[in-house]
Amino acid sequence: MKVGIVGLGLMGGSLSLALKKHSKDYYFIGLDHNELHCSQALQLGLVDEICTSTEALKSCDIIFLSIPVDGIISVSQQLGPLNDRCTVIDLGSTKEKISLSIPSDIRHHFVAAHPMTGTEKFGPTAALEDLYTDKVVVLCDLEKSGVHQQNVAKKLFTDIGMNIVCMDAKEHDRHAAFISHMPHAISYSLANSVMAQEDSKSIVALAGGGFKDMSRIAKSSPNMWEDIFRQNKSNVLEAINSFQSELKKCQKMVENEEWETLNDWMREANTLHDILD
Numbered sequence: 001m002k003v004g005i006v007g008l009g010l011m012g013g014s015l016s017l018a019l020k021k022h023s024k025d026y027y028f029i030g031l032d033h034n035e036l037h038c039s040q041a042l043q044l045g046l047v048d049e050i051c052t053s054t055e056a057l058k059s060c061d062i063i064f065l066s067i068p069v070d071g072i073i074s075v076s077q078q079l080g081p082l083n084d085r086c087t088v089i090d091l092g093s094t095k096e097k098i099s100l101s102i103p104s105d106i107r108h109h110f111v112a113a114h115p116m117t118g119t120e121k122f123g124p125t126a127a128l129e130d131l132y133t134d135k136v137v138v139l140c141d142l143e144k145s146g147v148h149q150q151n152v153a154k155k156l157f158t159d160i161g162m163n164i165v166c167m168d169a170k171e172h173d174r175h176a177a178f179i180s181h182m183p184h185a186i187s188y189s190l191a192n193s194v195m196a197q198e199d200s201k202s203i204v205a206l207a208g209g210g211f212k213d214m215s216r217i218a219k220s221s222p223n224m225w226e227d228i229f230r231q232n233k234s235n236v237l238e239a240i241n242s243f244q245s246e247l248k249k250c251q252k253m254v255e256n257e258e259w260e261t262l263n264d265w266m267r268e269a270n271t272l273h274d275i276l277d
């Protein structure tokens, strides 16, 4: 089975490691516009071969697009005619613009997927063999994918231990804005607001677990997140608005010394972890 991976970073590299762990029958061809990432991917054994154009991927059974979400749209427009059995799977964090932008003559080759797992690290050296194990992958607008392509994607994600959830791309993007994209916007804001007030010495001396937990994802790739905020702009703005209104509530309760109301508001927030844990 020949597998092409466009984008040899955290997601593409981890996928290669997970598939290799599951079976020895895969041969990986990698494509990445960063030469250092290509040599690191070869060195780390993430790919067997590097190619320099999408033309060389046309003989692959499966092609993964694991590059930032605007890149996914441009590459999918350059792929051109594909052989009948080829399945193209994108791993982008947004789904609606991607699903709608794939040229209609090759739309059935595509499966729009979002693995709900990742880290704040990026590049080939961030790849992890178990990143996908026991995690959820959302498959979007699956009725637009060919039957063969649906089956290939479902089998592959199941083989690496993932649980599949299906929904339409529009619905996905709204959920993702609240549960994933807004938390990243908040973490970047937290990091910048603390750095604007505190010098690095005090941050190092005083940073406790809570601050470290909340600012971890502020280390995430700006290139990746710029594209996500652009593609999911209206949902992200709605999510930020709703967060701002909660923060304003907190501000007002402290300002007006409404301690009991504040206590109830925090008790309500505590119940999130009855759902998550």
Ligand SMILES: NC(=O)C1=CN([C@@H]2O[C@H](COP(=O)(O)OP(=O)(O)OC[C@H]3O[C@@H](n4cnc5c(N)ncnc54)[C@H](O)[C@@H]3O)[C@@H](O)[C@H]2O)C=CC1
Pocket: 006, 007, 008, 009, 010, 011, 012, 031, 032, 033, 034, 037, 065, 066, 067, 068, 069, 071, 075, 091, 092, 093, 094, 114, 115, 116, 117, 118, 119, 120, 121, 122, 123, 124, 126, 221, 224, 228
């Ligand atoms: N980082 C995360 O936790 C998650 C990321 N995703 C999605 O997965 C995709 C990949 O993200 P990561 O692997 O984290 O990023 P990454 O930054 O670790 O890797 C991306 C790789 O693609 C290369 N690249 C970028 N544009 C390219 C292009 N046009 N042609 C060829 N190579 C190109 C970069 O040089 C880099 O090696 C993104 O669409 C992201 O939204 C999805 C779930 C989680």
Ligand SMILES: O=C(O)C(=O)Cc1ccc(O)cc1
Pocket: 092, 093, 115, 116, 117, 118, 119, 120, 180, 217
């Ligand atoms: O590092 C974390 O906790 C993340 O939340 C990573 C992440 C980033 C982007 C996604 O689309 C999904 C997961």
